[in-house]
Amino acid sequence: MNYSIFDLLKLLGSLGFFLFGMKLMSESLQKVAGDRMRGILSAMTSNRFKGIFTGFLITAIIQSSSATTVMLVSFVNAGLVTFAESIGVIMGSNIGTTVTAWLISILGFKVEISMLVLPLIGLTFPLLFSKNTTRNNWGSVIIGFAIIFIGLDFLNHSTPDINNNPEILRFLTDFSNYGYWSVIIFLLIGVLLTMLIQSSSAVMALTLVMCFNGWIAFDMAAAMVLGQNIGTTITANLAALIANTSAKRTATAHLFFNMIGVLLILPVFFPFLDLISSITVSNGFDSPMVAAGQTSQQTAAAIPIALSIFHTIFNLLNTFILIWFVKPLEKLIVKIVKQKEDDEEFRLQFISTGLLSTIDLSILQARKELMVYTERVEKMFHHTRELMKTNSSKKITHYQHKIKKYEEISDQLEVEIAAYLTEVSKQELSHQSAENINKMLQITTHIESIADSCYSISNAISRKTSGKLQFNEDMYGNLLQFSDRISELFCLMIGVVRDGQLDINFHEFRSLMQNIKKDHDKLQQEHFKNLRKGGYKTKVGVIYADIYTELLKMGVLADEVVSLLVSQEKPVIEKIY
CATH class of the missing domain: 1.20.58.220 (Phosphate transport system protein phou homolog 2; domain 2)
Structure with missing residues (x-):
């Protein structure tokens, strides 16, 4: 596999295109953000539970937690959603991304929303020539949204083509025999691959190929899934590079939420895998817990299901635990990502949505x-x-x-x-x-x-x-x-x-x-x-x-x-x- 300077320039161009979509969508949202739109988003995220449901629903529909968090960063940057309101949506998007894993495991594919992007631009493009300012701005919002997806797709195709050359990763078999250190190694591999490929779904598919070929065992695959959860946060953090302080805090919260979840699961990693194995077996599948290289046809069929169960339960537990610590997490991130001088938000500070008691x-x-x-x-x-x-x-x-x-x-x-x-x-x-x-x-x-x-x-x-x-x-x-x-x-x-x-x-x-x-x-x-x-x-x-x-x-x-x-x-x- 060759990766030339031209390929690197394509990658940088894809990143620039993606950031342009983020900027266009955010600035256009600021222009069209009326009380009604602001009220709808505030109602959808008014408490952490509504935020979780909103994040889950959006991610399940568009089949990309990265796109959900990028849009969320854009909403926060435009002042439509506060940093505090965004935390619940982040939690929900992590649960929503498990739907993608199930679709890949059961149906063998994921819904490609990017296929609808060009028709969407075709339908919206006339709005840019409208003399009506509101319609013109809405056209810019939708096209910005579409460019984000095109940029993500370009990023995916501009990275080294590991997807079509999985044999490159065969050497990873050598790192499977170091006990608990192997878990850490494969977790980091999952992080790096996801950051590199810019798609947790693609890395999940690679993980399944490696399991199917017997290069790694189920436990190492599960460690890679944990790494994917951390690596997928890089997209939102890239989008936040051009955003205000609150948007940067939202992207940082996504990273912290996933990292904390991984740190919580690592001490009980192997007992947790035994639980996943039991659930898989109780549903009529073979146990996925076999050594690398000893994968039978039945075990190969069980591993995708087991990884999906692992991914789902992990994200549900992580959300259930951390939902009670939203305020401390918010305070921690505010201390870490400090407000820049003159970095003002498009938000009221004292006036709430409703009138007070007197x-x-x-x-x-x-x-x-x-x-x-x-x-x-x-x-x-x-x-x-x-x-x-x-x-x-x-x-x-x-x-x-x-x-x-x-x-x-x-x-x-x-x-x-x-x-x-x-x-x-x-x-x-x-x-x-x-x-x-x-x-x-x-x-x-x-x-x-x-x-x-x-x-x-x-x-x-x-x-x-x-x-x-x-x-x-x-x-x-x-x-x-x-x-x-x-x-x-x-x-x-x-x-x-x-x-x-x-x-x-x-x-x-x-x-x-x-x-x-x-x-x-x-x-x-x-x-x-x-x-x-x-x-x-x-x-x-x-x-x-x-x-x-x-x-x-x-x-x-x-x-x-x-x-x-x-x-x-x-x-x-x-x-x-």
Whole structure:
């Protein structure tokens, strides 16, 4: 068997295709993720038992635990499912994969979902040309889903062709006579083969061939099955390479769950095999427990059934034991896979799906969420200021990516916070509670508008960069100085929203806002004067004006937020957008 550089490039290309499908599906899901879809997935995974059933059902249908966990990583990355909710689905997918083993053992084949992928793309492709944004995004979701399967299939066919050359593994017979160490060796072989071939089903078929030819005994085959359980987790971890922290935690949970199960079974490995042998014999088959090379026709028929029983009972027991330790497992993985700086999730932190027992508690919950929302937009504003300061193309790209991500988060959070407050407002409310909810709805809108202004500045700088335009020193200095004044005002607003600093000197705040208005008028007058004199090109001037106008909008919005919380007076400047 030859494996050339070209074959290696095919493997890398297959991996790239697979990751592209994961990225396309995840990003498209973020665009189409409405309350209904989010609600359905949350209901399906609302507790560990529902999650297990969901994982089992999906894996049994699509015949691939790898594809199930990759989709799960994509859902978590899109914010449709939390890391905690994903753990139950992982457990269920491990049980679901045993259906594949039974199909191979009894029928001799597995359902090839990849055969339906191209017809699926053919049916979905017209949606990409739809003028309806929702249909267009759903088309991208389905095609991303299809590309994941194509990528998995390419990965399977791009790896060294051990499937058609099983004699390569005949040398493994020499490792069967080391007692308990042989179990460890064959377990590691199962891990490596599954990582290499990218298909636990293919490795299961190889294991059966090796048993049938008498190269290894049933106990070594069972050890390889344990290794396959660990090796199959590599696919989800590959998908998580381009995902956020929660998705990485989901992939890590899959690895930990399977590894813990293997560690639990190893101390009782041989007694457990005796139990499997007894169950196999009681169902009318020969005992699979014979030495390598002494396999009869009846024993050869019994081994696939025995391995399927072993695989099924192992996964059922593993799930039954670990289902009671979901919380400790979750805490352990959170400690190991730490949250990266600025790696935000598309999730609410305090607002749950239902209202709390009292209106006051529901309002308090919404107020906490509003604080988190404001902090996220504060980070976005910080990135915007850093973007304005830098001339490095690498840093510009970095900050623009961050700002775009925060804009997506901001849009989603505004919808969910507003929807929750609207539900609360339908209850019987006191006058004060109704007023508080009304203010929070307005503040939510204002905060989101600040995020919009940050994104508009990012787009303006993108136009400047792509057009290879430059600000002169005066323009650059004016924008930084003006943004400093807005930052000062913004910090006061953050303090009011986050910390409830209602004792701020409101007259000083208003004075600051008046000075910002004067600064803006001065910038505008100088800008028009420079345009008339030809001090800079019109294209540069338009971008310059767009930026200082968006900065003023942020000041206006910050003033309105503080006015809602501190005073009944109208803002010093009316809305200009």
